[in-house]
Amino acid sequence: MKIRRLTLAVVCMAAAVADTLACTNLIVGKNVSADGSTIISYSADSYSLFGELYHYPAGMHKKGTMINVYEWDTGKYLGQIEQARQTYNVVGNMNEFQLTIGETTFGGRPELVDTTGVIDYGSLIYLGLQRSRTAREAIKVMTELVQEYGYYSSGESFTIADPNEVWIMEMIGKGPGVRGAVWVAVRVPDDCISAHANQSRIHQFDMNDKENCMYSPDVISFAREKGYFNGVNKDFSFSKAYAPLDFGARRYCEARVWSYFNMFTDRGEEFLPYIQGTTDEPMPLYIKPNRKISVQDVKNAMRDHYEGTALDITKDFGAGPYHTPYRLSPLEFEVNGQKYFNERPISTQQSGFVFVAQMRENLPDAVGGVLWFGLDDANMTVFTPVYCCATRVPECYTRVDGADYITFSWKSSFWIYNWVANMVYPRYDLMMDDVRAVQNEIETTFNQAQEGIEAVAVKLLETDPAKAKEFLTNYTVMTAQSTHDAWKRLGEFLIVKYNDGVVKRVKDGKFERNSIGQPAGVIRPGYPKEFLEEYVKQTGDRYKIPE
Numbered sequence: 001m002k003i004r005r006l007t008l009a010v011v012c013m014a015a016a017v018a019d020t021l022a023c024t025n026l027i028v029g030k031n032v033s034a035d036g037s038t039i040i041s042y043s044a045d046s047y048s049l050f051g052e053l054y055h056y057p058a059g060m061h062k063k064g065t066m067i068n069v070y071e072w073d074t075g076k077y078l079g080q081i082e083q084a085r086q087t088y089n090v091v092g093n094m095n096e097f098q099l100t101i102g103e104t105t106f107g108g109r110p111e112l113v114d115t116t117g118v119i120d121y122g123s124l125i126y127l128g129l130q131r132s133r134t135a136r137e138a139i140k141v142m143t144e145l146v147q148e149y150g151y152y153s154s155g156e157s158f159t160i161a162d163p164n165e166v167w168i169m170e171m172i173g174k175g176p177g178v179r180g181a182v183w184v185a186v187r188v189p190d191d192c193i194s195a196h197a198n199q200s201r202i203h204q205f206d207m208n209d210k211e212n213c214m215y216s217p218d219v220i221s222f223a224r225e226k227g228y229f230n231g232v233n234k235d236f237s238f239s240k241a242y243a244p245l246d247f248g249a250r251r252y253c254e255a256r257v258w259s260y261f262n263m264f265t266d267r268g269e270e271f272l273p274y275i276q277g278t279t280d281e282p283m284p285l286y287i288k289p290n291r292k293i294s295v296q297d298v299k300n301a302m303r304d305h306y307e308g309t310a311l312d313i314t315k316d317f318g319a320g321p322y323h324t325p326y327r328l329s330p331l332e333f334e335v336n337g338q339k340y341f342n343e344r345p346i347s348t349q350q351s352g353f354v355f356v357a358q359m360r361e362n363l364p365d366a367v368g369g370v371l372w373f374g375l376d377d378a379n380m381t382v383f384t385p386v387y388c389c390a391t392r393v394p395e396c397y398t399r400v401d402g403a404d405y406i407t408f409s410w411k412s413s414f415w416i417y418n419w420v421a422n423m424v425y426p427r428y429d430l431m432m433d434d435v436r437a438v439q440n441e442i443e444t445t446f447n448q449a450q451e452g453i454e455a456v457a458v459k460l461l462e463t464d465p466a467k468a469k470e471f472l473t474n475y476t477v478m479t480a481q482s483t484h485d486a487w488k489r490l491g492e493f494l495i496v497k498y499n500d501g502v503v504k505r506v507k508d509g510k511f512e513r514n515s516i517g518q519p520a521g522v523i524r525p526g527y528p529k530e531f532l533e534e535y536v537k538q539t540g541d542r543y544k545i546p547e
Contacts, residue, residue: 022046023104024197024256024346025159026298027166027286030361031190034294037360037368040161041298042093042102043378046073047329049352050405051375051414053386053397056090056130071152072122079118081149087130091371092355094388095129098369099138099162100357106170106200106253108155108243109228114173117150121171124151125158135160135167139185139214146171151181155243157196160185163361163368168194168285169214170202172242174222182222184215184238192286193264193293197256197346200243201285204236239282250277252331252344255311257283259304259346264289264297272310295372296447298356302378305345313343321531324428325379347379349425352414354378365389366469367457370450373397373480376417380424380435382442382487384479385450387472394480413484420491423498430525431498438490442483 022045030038044051065083070076089096103121119127124142132138138160155172169185184202188194189212194201205213220236223229228241243249255275262268265287273279305325306312314323326349327342334340353375360368369388374381375397386393396413403409410416424431453475460468496511497504502522505512512520527535536543 022198022350023102024302025102025104025157025195026260026301026346027159027161027168027188027194028289028293028298029166029188029190029192029286030164032193032289032292034292034297035358035360036362037295037358038161038163038166039293039295039298039356039358040100040102040159040166041302041354041356042159043302043346043348043354044352045348045350046352047350048405049350050399050403051351051353052399053092053353053373053393054090054126055390055393056087056126057391058089058096059087061085061087069118069120069123069149071120073120078120078123078152079149081118081127081145084131088133089389089391090126090129091386091388091390091393092373093125093129094357094359094369094371094386095132096369096388097133097162097365098359098388099129099132099134099160100359100369100371101125101128101138101161102159102355102357104157104196104198105153106155106157106196106198106243106249108172108200110154112173112175112242113154114150114152114176114178116177117146117152117173117179119145119149119151121151121153121156121158128160133162135162135165139167139169142169143171143181143183143216147180150179155200157198157200159196161357161359163359166194168196168202170200170238170242180216182216182219182242184219185213186285187212188286191288193260193289194286195257195260197253199245199249199253200239201254201257201282202238203240203282203285204234205238207233245280245282247277248331250275251341254283255306255344256346259306259309259311260301261287262309263301263304264291264293266290268309275311295356295358296443299372299378299383299443301346302354302356303347305347305379306343311343311345313345317534318342320426321527322427322429324425326425326428347377349377349421351377354381354383356383363454364458364461366461366465366472367454374417375414376421380421381417382439382483383446384476384483385446386476386480389469390473390476391469392473392477394477394484396481396484410488413480413487416484416487416491420487420494423491423494427498429528430503431494434494434497435490438486442486446479 024043026041028039061083066080067083069078094100128138128142131141151173158169160167166188167185171181171183173181223241258275271283314325332341356372358370366389371386372383373386374383400411401409403412408415457468505520514520
């Protein structure tokens with residue numbers, strides 16, 4: 001049996017800047033969430049990823065059954081492992097027990113990649129979800145798998161969460177032909193938030209706190225052996241030993257964590273010097289927020305481009321006349337022998353898919369686990385509810401009609417969201433209000449309907465669990481498809497309203513016509529004042545009209 005190519009197909013080795021700076025995970029402990037849920041988020045950011053939603057049905061398997069493992073970002077065959085006797089239902093990155101796993105790649109020391117390993121980090125996520133009921137169990141399963149079969153990938157940070165706990169586990173291999181990995185896992189306190197974004201964030205950890213910290217027995221001794229560390233154990237930093245900080249790790253990666261902390265704590269100014277490179281004192285792994293945080297707050301945080309901060313990219317020349325918060329890759333460029341860079345915010349155009357996972361201990365698993373899922377960039381998508389008990393996925397979230405990264409389909413939500421987004425990017429300020437209005441309306445509708453939908457499902461579970469799961473599966477499919485259809489209509493509206501650089505007049509949601517039924521005269525917005533001033537500055541008298 002072949003393990004299906006896994007969803008994240010996103011981050012590769014530390015060799016290429018564009019690939020190492022992918023993915024963001026945001027974390028909220030259950031005591032500081034607005035509804036008592038644990039919340040984590042994930043964006044799968046890659047220029048070669050086709051966004052889709054996978055489903056792995058639960059199953060019972062004969063002893064000795066073997067499965068093939070393929071590296072999910074390349075499809076390369078890595079080897080075989082023994083299948084578990086029982087596997088659990090998995091939809092996207094959440095299983096039927098609300099267990100959710102996300103990741104970001106930090107790469108770390110390249111000499112520690114084991115090219116002979118059988119388990120890559122993408123396979124590790126989905127094998128962990130299929131074989132585990134809780135976050136603690138997932139850590140045990142995942143670390144035992146790499147110990148038995150070898151770890152193929154570079155350094156990785158995993159977010160592993162269930163309705164009661166959230167853990168960050170960081171792992172890196174031991175080099176070619178050396179089986180296993182060194183790793184450490186730290187529980188995020190229930191009254192704290194945390195995040196990671198392609199840079200190892202675990203520094204010192206309490207080796208005596210068995211309840212909130214787990215680690216491989218050789219995590220420090222191996223670093224000593226390799227010459228990465230020579231101090232006393234209490235001073236050991238996993239991050240400093242296995243993923244030394246450089247400019248990119250600080251400005252492209254840790255800056256995204258800073259932005260999240262800046263949104264929900266009063267310590268943003270305190271941590272800014274670290275991001276700007278004037279101090280090497282790292283930010284804490286986790287921190288108490290200054291208010292309760294909702295699921296919608298996390299969705300909105302995933303849409304961040306440093307707006308209103310010292311790193312805001314919407315105000316400078318690179319934003320163009322319509323203040324787009326996006327920059328073309330690569331992040332780094334050279335002019336006259338001098339190297340320059342662009343900021344790398346949480347929200348980025350190359351996302352394949354994003355999710356915000358909501359896990360609640362006060363509800364039955366089938367109802368409590370919701371993977372709020374969106375395709376393409378978080379800023380330009382709608383998060384729709386995917387219940388963890390779903391037994392099928394929406395067709396529009398699959399490779400319908402042969403859709404993939406180079407095959408367009410009007411039935412594919414990945415392509416519908418990208419179609420709309422790529423219309424908006426060049427004229428962002430002009431068009432984004434229309435996008436935001438539809439986005440807010442749909443997400444608000446889903447948020448307001450959630451309590452009622454779940455009340456029906458809970459009541460059904462009491463008498464007919466199968467019927468309850470089918471009800472939530474149908475709701476998952478319906479909301480995804482109706483949103484797909486609404487976003488297609490939005491695209492049709494935008495192309496008419498903003499065609500050829502003018503703006504058609506709209507009243508009560510309809511395009512205006514004059515007294516004889518013809519389309520009303522258009523609005524010519526031209527360019528913003530500050531852009532025209534810069535335009536004249538750059539061109540001098542070339543376009544000056546003579547007196």
